[in-house]
Amino acid sequence: KQKEILLFIKEKREIESNLIARKFKSPYAQIKKLIEKEWIYKEKREIFTNSIKDPGLSYGKKITLTEPQKKALNKIEEALNLKIFSPFLLYGITGSGKTEVYLAAFEKVLKKGGKGLLLVPEIALTPQLLSRFKNRLNTEIALLHSGLSTRERFDQWMRIKRGEISMVIGARSALFAPFSSLDLIVVDEEHDTAYKQEEGVKYHARDMALVLGKMVNAVVLLGSATPSVESFYNCEIGKFNLLSLPERPGISSLPEIEIVDIRRTKNDSQFLSKKLIAALKENLKKREQSMLFLNRRGFAPFVLCRSCGEVPRCPNCSVSLTLHRDLKKLLCHYCGYSTDFSNLCPVCKKEELIPVGMGTEQIEKKLKDIFPEATIKRMDKDTVKKRNSLTNILKALREKEIDILIGTQMIIKGHDYPNVTLVGILLADLSLNFPDFRSGEKTFQLLTQAAGRAGRGEKKGKVVIQTFNPFNPIIRMATTQDYLSFYKEEIKFRKELNYPPYSRLALIKFSTNNKQILFEGFNIIKETAEKMVKESLNIEIIGPSFAPLSKLKGRHRGQILIKGKNSSTIHRFLKKFIKMIEKRVGKSIEIKIDVDPYNML
Ligand SMILES: [Zn+2]
Numbered sequence: 001k002q003k004e005i006l007l008f009i010k011e012k013r014e015i016e017s018n019l020i021a022r023k024f025k026s027p028y029a030q031i032k033k034l035i036e037k038e039w040i041y042k043e044k045r046e047i048f049t050n051s052i053k054d055p056g057l058s059y060g061k062k063i064t065l066t067e068p069q070k071k072a073l074n075k076i077e078e079a080l081n082l083k084i085f086s087p088f089l090l091y092g093i094t095g096s097g098k099t100e101v102y103l104a105a106f107e108k109v110l111k112k113g114g115k116g117l118l119l120v121p122e123i124a125l126t127p128q129l130l131s132r133f134k135n136r137l138n139t140e141i142a143l144l145h146s147g148l149s150t151r152e153r154f155d156q157w158m159r160i161k162r163g164e165i166s167m168v169i170g171a172r173s174a175l176f177a178p179f180s181s182l183d184l185i186v187v188d189e190e191h192d193t194a195y196k197q198e199e200g201v202k203y204h205a206r207d208m209a210l211v212l213g214k215m216v217n218a219v220v221l222l223g224s225a226t227p228s229v230e231s232f233y234n235c236e237i238g239k240f241n242l243l244s245l246p247e248r249p250g251i252s253s254l255p256e257i258e259i260v261d262i263r264r265t266k267n268d269s270q271f272l273s274k275k276l277i278a279a280l281k282e283n284l285k286k287r288e289q290s291m292l293f294l295n296r297r298g299f300a301p302f303v304l305c306r307s308c309g310e311v312p313r314c315p316n317c318s319v320s321l322t323l324h325r326d327l328k329k330l331l332c333h334y335c336g337y338s339t340d341f342s343n344l345c346p347v348c349k350k351e352e353l354i355p356v357g358m359g360t361e362q363i364e365k366k367l368k369d370i371f372p373e374a375t376i377k378r379m380d381k382d383t384v385k386k387r388n389s390l391t392n393i394l395k396a397l398r399e400k401e402i403d404i405l406i407g408t409q410m411i412i413k414g415h416d417y418p419n420v421t422l423v424g425i426l427l428a429d430l431s432l433n434f435p436d437f438r439s440g441e442k443t444f445q446l447l448t449q450a451a452g453r454a455g456r457g458e459k460k461g462k463v464v465i466q467t468f469n470p471f472n473p474i475i476r477m478a479t480t481q482d483y484l485s486f487y488k489e490e491i492k493f494r495k496e497l498n499y500p501p502y503s504r505l506a507l508i509k510f511s512t513n514n515k516q517i518l519f520e521g522f523n524i525i526k527e528t529a530e531k532m533v534k535e536s537l538n539i540e541i542i543g544p545s546f547a548p549l550s551k552l553k554g555r556h557r558g559q560i561l562i563k564g565k566n567s568s569t570i571h572r573f574l575k576k577f578i579k580m581i582e583k584r585v586g587k588s589i590e591i592k593i594d595v596d597p598y599n600m601l
């Protein structure tokens, strides 16, 4: 019997243990022996794909493509037939069916015996996408992401290398999988900053996908409802081919948008306006679901002493501490420092510390007070820490077990829930004033994507946007999903100030644990930079200055931004510059270089 089981497993290569039990009567004792003899090994795996039911939507059946979808597919197919590197940008408004185009294109590739790679920003957030691909493509799909064990990763890689797998879905690291050949690379949500690897070797997965596509003569398809300014610019100058899906298919239409001016409202209604509460009530009555988006976790972003004005700050970083009432702690979101919270002020010793402002934790509590009968869940970094909790929340949402979901930007990423008909954006301004030339672009993307969650099924959607800047053009354009107008404005601004795509940037960050040394470093860096700028053309410098987070994890931080005409001028400059600075400051200051930076803090 042992031998039979072994042969059975050998034939399948890998198999779930319950399937063995279906074929053999109580095989577990034998399996155990086989494991002891090291003939086979056992491991626990998380099954992403089969855990989500798709009520009301059968992804298996083929959907007729709309005219724009067909047109896009034809262009892609032509390029596939040529077997040369061709980059495309698929710009389609939210809910316009970009995934259908991906699926159809991959189908064509697989039918001809080709190979495909789909990159997604975060694999855990896309369980539906995975089951949809599995059902439609009818082939084995390898999933590559950071959650795999070394063993699992090794297995997947070997199978890709041997050519046993033709379709891979993965996060950015999947780009390094050992394909023998590759025909189509799709980068979904190409604007997503999760594609930028910030630790260790810094790279941007979208750019790497293009490099890889060039190397292996593949078609590279970038998709987004809010393309990065760089990618759209590349279409304008003819580097990429633009494909567009300008409308939602079928009867679903763009949601109705209401902007709520919260400048003159007080206290609580700044965060949950009367209009939003009325809309939530209405939705509960109709038994439809709502999503509320607030890009700030915790109970309150800071606490303040009413008596002496003290605001407790992180001892290691130049930020105030966030109150997490569930934990009864004040936390630093940058270094993890934490301290117990009571309302006793550490300075004047009066019991006067009060929370100021609002985070998702507090909104959840307030909603539960207002709607005690509703099922309200929160999705942010704090609630999805436990294994499977993210999958469980998404599953409950899909199965209509949640009435109101409140969350950070996690909730707006690529989810498709037909019964979500109301989206509330609580503080639309949060990302607007970030010290980053991309703050406008990021705000537009966040708001458009958030608003795009509403009304993706047959029911009409509604979006309520609460803002202190009701006339801000970026907020206005996001409400109508007017990407083209946004792009026109944004590209003008980039050109005027010589920001990418009109230049390349490198951010040099330097840090030390001694403030005095940093000051001395400033002078050396300034001197060196100014001297070098005089010698080299096409280089512009901004700084040196303190970093927006002037202290982080106990280190004092400064930065200097280098603008160059193109990447070779930048690299030539950097090489010389770093060498000269290192010669003068030695090891006393740590220097880090980030080319094409996305994190300006
Ligand atoms: Zn005080």
Ligand SMILES: [Zn+2]
Pocket (backbone or CB within 6 Å): 314, 315, 316, 317, 332, 333, 334, 335, 336, 337, 553
């Ligand atoms: Zn800190």
